[in-house]
Amino acid sequence: MSEPLRADAARNRAAILRATEELLTSSHPRQISMEQVAAAANVGKGTVFHRFGSRDGLLHELMRERARDLEIAITTGPPPLGEGAPPRARLLAFLTAVVEVVARNKGLLAALGTGAPGAGAPKQEPREEHPVYRSWHGHISRLVHERRPDLDADMLAHVFLATVHSEPILNALERGDGDRLDRTLRDLVTGLMPE
Known part of the structure; x- marks a missing residue:
């Protein structure tokens, strides 16, 4: 620590x-x-x-800071992001929050996700090994499993997170389609987890 x-x-x-x-x-x-x-x-x-250390180090820390705010909201914040709401409502709120973070930081994510790191920047690691990814993946997996233990919660969490890292989605966010992505993810969740 x-x-x-x-x-x-x-x-x-x-x-x-x-x-x-x-x-x-x-x-x-x-x-x-x-x-x-x-x-x-x-x-x-x-x-x-x-x-x-470097511009890349600064950009990584800024992204970690933004992700940390979301982590605080899901661990100690009020429902529906925080404890106290049903798993489906929490998942919907979380995915909306992730879309907002990615939409606000699309240029930052693109810069962090491409090219070799500069001197002093954190070493590029597989996305699924990054602490933020692991945290978000674990949260989605738990919520899916709570509501639908018959589904492959681990793979579904990867699928949900892959959408916000794909080039076509980042391009759509660049065009201002964050609401469209949010609606589509909501459609997927409500289809998988009907009330």
Whole structure:
């Protein structure tokens, strides 16, 4: 377990991640430099490199941070994402939340999913070995199994998650089709888990 950051280090980290998010609203991740991030966060370039190692390291941490927010919602948040709702309702809410995260971060996901990692970036690993993927997969599997133990919950979880990582889906999200993807996933879930 890592030690908590000093107050100034925590403020700098938050400012850097906020600045990166702001820059991502108008630029593709590969167009953003560490110098731009440092200037937008009002910190030295060395601080950005020290904290994140490289642009790829920064982008990975930003994606982890966004995924962590969803993890908190499903473990300690209110229903339907959190405990207390039936499995079908929780799965529907979770898939909607995943579509929102992916739709907001499609450029970031595309940048993280392609090309060789730069110096200092985390080593590319098979998607199914990534902690976020494993967490999301486990959550979907449990919900499917609770409601429909007769189905292959493990494979269904992979199928649901594969949809939000495929190139045609990312292209559709780029065109603003997040609601369409959400409706389609809802149709699949309600077909598999009728009330």
